[in-house]
Amino acid sequence: MKLPVFRAPAHHTGVTSRVGTWLGITFGLCFVTGLLSHGAQHDWVWPTRPVDLYRVTQGVHVISGVASIPLLLAKLWSVYPKLFERPLVKSVPHALERGSILVLIAASFFELVTGLFNAAQNYPWSFYFPTAHYAVAWIVIGALLVHIAVKIPLIRRTLEPASEERTILSRRAFLRTTALTTGVAVVATAGVTVPWLRKISVLAWRSDGDLPVNRTAQAANIVVPQDWRLKAGAKSYSLADLQAMPQTTVDLPIACVEGWSQNATWTGVRVSELVGRGDVRVESLEKDGLYRASTLPEAFAQDPLTLLALQLDGEELSLDHGYPCRLIAPNRPGVLQTKWVTSLEVR
Structure with a gap:
């Protein structure tokens, strides 16, 4: 008689599928709003109304990016044992699948880490951030779509009601913890764009008070001539x-x-x-x-x-x-x- 195999709750495929679904939503929001921001800055058709539209779309862009960080870490934690399975490569299709996952992980970390540095206006690199961020975003979304297409049969199966009653509560606890951590990260930073959250957004990089200044006159070497016209x-x-x-x-x-x-x-x-x-x-x-x-x-x-x-x-x-x-x-x-x-x- 073959005994059932019980995996650790965090490494169950059902957990991976659910966290992956949440991550797909935040990545999708981040990508779409990033495209809108790119268009607004590069003379695409962009309306003058409503006056708060860019404020909302760019706020959603940054907030969804922040939410993606704990979700990505939880996703990787749920699958990391599989990343080291032997043999590393079983066939050419398997090699291509693992290669696409590597590209997805690397590009995702690049987007999220550089995005955080950009929000803090800190640029410890020599490349032009907007161009690189925009280009890598297409790599991320392309690799994500390929990954979803490959895994969709497994996702459908694992999103069905779980059969291992002994681990279902633990899996739910992991998912609740992941959701709570993501919510805390969002609330802690969302005050930069959501005024009524500013008093509790302890990690917000802008707050109430005088209108912030990104580039000062000194940094821009501004000298206003007395005969300015x-x-x-x-x-x-x-x-x-x-x-x-x-x-x-x-x-x-x-x-x-x-x-x-x-x-x-x-x-x-x-x-x-x-x-x-x-x-x-x-x-x-x-x-x-x-x-x-x-x-x-x-x-x-x-x-x-x-x-x-x-x-x-x-x-x-x-x-x-x-x-x-x-x-x-x-x-x-x-x-x-x-x-x-x-x-x-x-x-």
Whole structure:
């Protein structure tokens, strides 16, 4: 008589399938919202409304990435004995399957680790993060889809009600612990984008208070000349000229690619009153930053909420926030809200 084999609860295929399903959901959310963020930054079709759309999608991107970390670790813990089974390679298809798993694990760790460093604005590498992160994301999602396609018969079987009653409670305890750990990780960091969680998000890298500054004037080597003037098409304006024009006040968030966002009140001149119709090239006093200039699509340039802001929360802009004037537009990534604006040119 063949006796049943009882595996350790954490290494049961049912546990692996359930954790893998959760991980597939968080990876899927992270991938889709990452594509949206890439599109918003690279002139894909992107709407001006709702004004909080980018704030939400980028918040979901970062939060789902954070949630993926404990899920990935739990997934690896549940399968690691199989990674060292002998023989390591049984056939060519088996070798290809194990190779794809290795690619998936390596690419997943690259995405999650570099994503965390990016959220903390720490870049201990020489490559350009956005390009590498975007490229490897396609590798991750491709390897994940191949892995799911190969394993789907096993997933279907193992997601059925378990038959080993002696281990079912322990497996559920492991799954509950994994879910709880993931929830704690999300709540501990989600305050960067969910205002009502900020008081309990102990690991949030941005909090209530003054509007955060990612790039200071000193870091950008900004020197505002005393004879500064804004060039807008064929016209030129001094700061006094802009202050004398009709002023508009709007409440709009700054939503950064690192996931943090915060509302602020902006006052200034509508861009549509300074330039004609068409896409607008916005140039900064910054000389060599990666985002020293941006292109404002016509839909944004003509939107009544898009301002060349002169004030922040009722006070003149500080130098770090873009003095003498900066761009603020609805539903736009923070890196494209150009500071220290010196010219607007219709393209």
